[in-house]
Amino acid sequence: MQSLSIDPERTASLRRQVRLPLRRLLMSKSMVLLSESTLERIDLAANRSHPLETGGILVGVHAGGLQWITDMVEISTNARGRTSYRIPRGATRSAVRGLRERDPRLGYLGDWHSHPIDVPASPTDRATLVATSAKAMAPVILLVARRVGSSYSHDVHLARGVVVRPCDVSLAGDLPEPTNEGKP
Numbered sequence: 001m002q003s004l005s006i007d008p009e010r011t012a013s014l015r016r017q018v019r020l021p022l023r024r025l026l027m028s029k030s031m032v033l034l035s036e037s038t039l040e041r042i043d044l045a046a047n048r049s050h051p052l053e054t055g056g057i058l059v060g061v062h063a064g065g066l067q068w069i070t071d072m073v074e075i076s077t078n079a080r081g082r083t084s085y086r087i088p089r090g091a092t093r094s095a096v097r098g099l100r101e102r103d104p105r106l107g108y109l110g111d112w113h114s115h116p117i118d119v120p121a122s123p124t125d126r127a128t129l130v131a132t133s134a135k136a137m138a139p140v141i142l143l144v145a146r147r148v149g150s151s152y153s154h155d156v157h158l159a160r161g162v163v164v165r166p167c168d169v170s171l172a173g174d175l176p177e178p179t180n181e182g183k184p
Contacts, residue, residue, distance in 0.1 A: 030158045030165055032141060033060075033068035033172040043152045045074045046114035046145045053085035055113025057092050058141055059099050059106045061175060067109050067141060067158075070175040071099060085113040103178055110141030110158075118148045120155055126164050133159035141167070 038058075045054050060070040073095040079086035096108045111132065113125075121129075121144045133140040139160045145152040156167040 030167045031066055032156055032167045032169050033066050034169050035070050035174045036171050037174055038069055038072050041072055042112055042145050046152055049114060051082055051116045053080050053114050053116060055085045055111060057095055057108060058110045058112050058143060059096060060109050061105050068172060069109055072112060082116055087111065105178060112143040114145045116147050118146050121157060129157060129159045129164055130162050133161060
């Protein structure tokens with residue numbers, strides 16, 4: 001039988017090698033795909049609503065381990081102003097149900113809203129994102145369209161549990177129409 005010897009210096013070196021990539025992974029940004037047409041619709045809605053906030057939900061699919069935002073729904077509410085927007089209770093489920101009737105591949109990915117001035121997601125925005133992620137027991141996206149001059153800049157965050165991270169966004173095309181293969 002061969003004896004196993006443990007070299008403390010080698011063990012410490014291996015721990016450091018594992019810890020660094022893990023720290024980078026934990027601190028790294030997530031990637032989200034976003035269709036250009038959805039982004040244009042968000043900007044149009046924000047422009048129409050200016051100087052008040054507006055918002056709604058983001059829907060899409062999971063593709064290759066990424067969330068792909070393929071559509072949005074603007075949700076009207078009286079609970080909005082120059083510095084606030086709140087989706088009415090029950091409106092998210094109703095909107096997702098309506099979209100799933102059109103395309104059953106779609107699912108809820110998160111929320112979006114506009115900021116009529118150039119300010120990032122507020123502590124309230126982040127707390128709401130964390131609460132929504134906890135309730136959904138899934139990662140949830142928040143897109144904030146910030147008005148910069150006469151156009152919009154977009155901040156995207158992803159919550160997994162209580163951790164909120166900024167996301168890199170890769171613009172993507174629209175989701176191809178569903179095929180009717182196998183249906184009469």
